[in-house]
Amino acid sequence: MNAVELINHRSEADVARELRADARDGLTAEPKRLPPKWFYDAHGSELFERITELPEYYQTRAEYEILETHALDIVERTGLDTLVELGSGSSYKTRLLLDAMRKNETLRRFVPLDVSAAALRGALEAIAADYPEPALYGIVGDFDTALAALPEEGTRLVALLGGTIGNMRHHQRVRFLRTVREALSTGEWLLLGTDLVKDPARLRRAYDDSAGITAEFNRNVLRVLNRELDADFPVNEFEHLADWNEERERIEIGLRAPRPMRVRLAELDSTIELAAGEVIETEISAKFRRERVDSELAEAGFEPVEWWTDRAGDFAVSLARVR
Numbered sequence: 001m002n003a004v005e006l007i008n009h010r011s012e013a014d015v016a017r018e019l020r021a022d023a024r025d026g027l028t029a030e031p032k033r034l035p036p037k038w039f040y041d042a043h044g045s046e047l048f049e050r051i052t053e054l055p056e057y058y059q060t061r062a063e064y065e066i067l068e069t070h071a072l073d074i075v076e077r078t079g080l081d082t083l084v085e086l087g088s089g090s091s092y093k094t095r096l097l098l099d100a101m102r103k104n105e106t107l108r109r110f111v112p113l114d115v116s117a118a119a120l121r122g123a124l125e126a127i128a129a130d131y132p133e134p135a136l137y138g139i140v141g142d143f144d145t146a147l148a149a150l151p152e153e154g155t156r157l158v159a160l161l162g163g164t165i166g167n168m169r170h171h172q173r174v175r176f177l178r179t180v181r182e183a184l185s186t187g188e189w190l191l192l193g194t195d196l197v198k199d200p201a202r203l204r205r206a207y208d209d210s211a212g213i214t215a216e217f218n219r220n221v222l223r224v225l226n227r228e229l230d231a232d233f234p235v236n237e238f239e240h241l242a243d244w245n246e247e248r249e250r251i252e253i254g255l256r257a258p259r260p261m262r263v264r265l266a267e268l269d270s271t272i273e274l275a276a277g278e279v280i281e282t283e284i285s286a287k288f289r290r291e292r293v294d295s296e297l298a299e300a301g302f303e304p305v306e307w308w309t310d311r312a313g314d315f316a317v318s319l320a321r322v323r
Contacts, residue, residue, distance in 0.1 A: 004124045007149055008117060009141030019228055020268060026280075027265075027272045033281040036167055037115060038221045045119060047217040054213060056205040059163055062315035063193050064093055066308050067161075071100035074157075074319060077306070078189045081108035082154035086143060087115075087164050097159070098131055107131065108154055113139045113146045143176060147183040156188045163195040163315070166250070166286040170296075173286075177300030184322045190302055192318045194288040196309070200244040203287065207242035207251050215240035218253060221282055230266035241279060253283040293318055 019038065026033045040048070052060040067074075074080075074097065083101065085094050094112075101107035110127060114120040120138045128136055139146045150156070158180055165173055180190060207214055218240045222233040238255040245252050257274040264271050274280075293316070294304045302320035309316045 004121070004128050004136050004138065006117065006121060006124070006138040006140065009139065009145045009149060010115060010117070016228070019224075023225060023229055023265065024268055024270070031279060031281055032272075032274075034221050034225075036221075036283040038224050039217060039282075040116065040119075041220070041224055041227075042118070043223070044217060044220040045116070047213060047220060050213050051209070051217060054209045054211065056209045057214075058202075058206065058312075058314050059195055060093075062310040062312065063161060063163075063317065064096070065310045066315065066317045067093055067096040070308050070317070071096040072103060073306075074191065075100040075104045075106065077319065078155065078157050079106065080155050080157040080189060081106040082111065082151070082156040083109070084111045084113070084150060084156055084158045086113050086147075086158060086160045087162070093161055094159070095127075095130075098127070098134075102131070102133065107133045108135065109137065109151065110134045111137045111139065111151060113141065113143070115140070115142060144179060147179055150183055156184060157191055158184065158189070159191040161191070161193040161317075163193050163285070165192060166195055166288070167283060168286075169284065173296055174299055177296065177302065181301040181322055186322050188322050190297075190318075190320045190322070192293070192297070192320065194293050194316050194318065195285065196314060196316055197249050197287040197289055198314060200246070203244055203251055204242055207253060207285065208240065212240075214242070218255060218282055222255065225265065229268060232264050234261070238280075248286070249288075250284050250286040252281070253285070254279040254281045256280075288316070290316065 022035050051057050083097055112120060117140045120140055124136050124138045137151055139149050168176060219235050219238055222235045225231045226233055237258055239258060241254045241256055243252050256277060256279045259276050261274040262271055290307055297304050297320045301323055303323050304318060304320050306319040307316060
């Protein structure tokens with residue numbers, strides 16, 4: 001089995017500082033908010049894997065269908081020999097691209113990036129067991145710091161799958177895409193997964209399933225604060241919200257306090273107050289139309305090249321080249 005190299009740009013001290021800053025800034029803001037990255041401790045990651053298997057959550061199946069159909073097209077069109085995956089998680093769908101690279105005899109390097117060192121090491125070890133050919137470089141860090149550490153060899157394609165870009169607001173998406181553009185050379189590639197605008201009732205069900213798994217996933221951010229910051233949120237009292245914003249074409253997710261609350265965060269030496277009905281914003285999930293995706297890619301310095309959807313037209317994968 002090939003060796004696994006893990007480059008860590010995010011120490012435990014960095015994580016602790018980030019969490020403190022995000023909690024302090026977000027819970028004193030108006031409205032209150034917490035970044036969705038704090039859903040993903042071990043329990044949160046397990047809950048998200050369960051979400052991807054729910055009948056209401058179509059995104060993973062739709063994107064898998066697209067990649068299963070077009071992975072070899074992508075590899076042949078780009079000539080890539082180095083696959084970079086952002087927010088790799090379990091690298092489940094990535095195997096379709098690795099298989100296509102193997103078939104095309106261009107499987108040289110796999111470079112996953114993730115904020116979780118434990119998740120990244122586990123994914124890399126599983127990949128190493130099944131794919132002995134490529135050099136494996138795992139980079140632990142956020143997108144801004146980790147993209148600067150990419151190996152420069154080969155023809156690279158950066159993949160951001162799962163509709164993750166929808167968790168960013170417009171200005172954040174453009175800044176992120178420009179960061180990716182700066183990390184690549186002219187003629188290299190970006191593969192981007194985007195969830196598409198559709199019936200609001202279907203979208204609400206995808207983020208508020210009948211089994212309550214997405215609600216538990218949402219509340220998990222409070223469990224993380226209770227554990228890491230010695231807070232005393234009454235987690236199970238908070239109501240899970242998943243509302244469709246028609247004007248901005250996005251799902252807005254939050255946690256609503258059912259009664260007035262005073263919550264102590266001992267590690268921050270602070271107390272916050274929540275009014276009855278007050279909402280802590282935890283995530284957005286923007287939905288896209290093709291013209292919006294193409295426009296944002298072009299704004300960041302990419303040339304849109306291909307656009308694929310699943311048969312139902314629920315999800316899209318875009319291929320773009322650095323200008």
